[in-house]
Amino acid sequence: MKPRKANFWKVFESPTIIALFSAAGLFAALLGDGLWDALSWLGLGIPAVFALRGLLQRR
């Protein structure tokens, strides 16, 4: 069972971190303006950047 568990985290480590950033980004701007807004741009910017990088990268 052990190698499977290691496998799970190897695959889901990065997506989990990105998911946490997205969630924090979605929540942050609900709490205030200014810095909170900036935090939400960062949190939601991370998934957007990863997706666009994969899409536009050549070779």
Next chain:
Amino acid sequence: MKSKTIRRWSAIHTWTSLICTVFLLMLALTGLPLIFHHEIDHLLGDAPELKEMPADTPRLNLQQLVQAAEQHRPGEVMQYFGFEDDEPNGVVAIMAPTAGTEPNLSHTFMLDARTGEALEMPSANGGFMMVMLRLHVDMFAGLPGKLLLAFMGILFVLAIVSGTVLYLPFMRRLKFATVRRDKSTRLRWLDLHNLIGVVTLTWALVVGVTGVVSACADLLIAAWRNEALTEMIAPYRDAPPLTQLAPATRLFDIANEAAPDMQPDFIAFPGTRFSSEHHYAVFMNGDTHLTSHLMTPVLIDASTLQVTAVVERPWYMDVMGMSQPLHFGDYGGMPMKILWATLDVLTIIVLGSGVYLWVVRRKALKPAVKTAESPA
């Protein structure tokens, strides 16, 4: 994961996505201009422009505004007054032939709160943006349309969950964000589908779930009316319908006394679905960032102007209130809107590549099935 389990999840992913894809493509495409509806209205000149006047120009009271509205549209009655933060000198007025007229047949316009001058808001009553909105909300099919879209939203959430489960077996031998470009078009799009799908997962789930909640808003409002309102207005059940309303002049003061530290968001006039036949309902929202999305209605007797009740909010009305910003993406300035649009386009790419992968896979499977069958 056993190959049987994988096949089962794969079937769930294929069918939940295939069924909802057409609707989700439509929602994602119509949602795109809606993110920027404010900017588009200004660009098209559809946004009402209030006159420049000195900042200390006195404002009309609510009853004077009611009269100004009634003069503008004789023969119609007030349904709602709405107040917006970004246009403090304007009041959005919604009128219709009767107070109970359904929202899509109402007429929306703006009143200058200082002069009572009426300004048209074309995009609130028709035109391109209204078509986008109606397609997005109910496909011009009323409650059945909304419920169908809610069901599609649930399938979308199932597709996201099953897609996440399948991400593991597909990515076991690959590093995160690997896109194989040099093998085949199919592999490239498979990798992109997996990558974009998994990074936009949280956003898509939140927008999907809050969309389902918003699509069920009619039912939630009806439940709230049954639960909270019916009890409070029970003493009025046998009261005759009102022929004359007490003046609206002091509604704000009355509501503020009953619910201090809150701001008025909108007023529902007697007979609408947000009030009762015998009450003005002033909907107050909290004055912190988070609570500004949560509404507390103050019911005010429309003939005596006594406060009947400050209505308690059931949990599902709070969920509905919080769902709106999280679905619209309008709570973090222009950069957030741009990110929202980007993630929306990325979702369109995930949907499109999903259909492509399904088509390619079917084509690849067909000859195999034929050869397997041919000996028999």
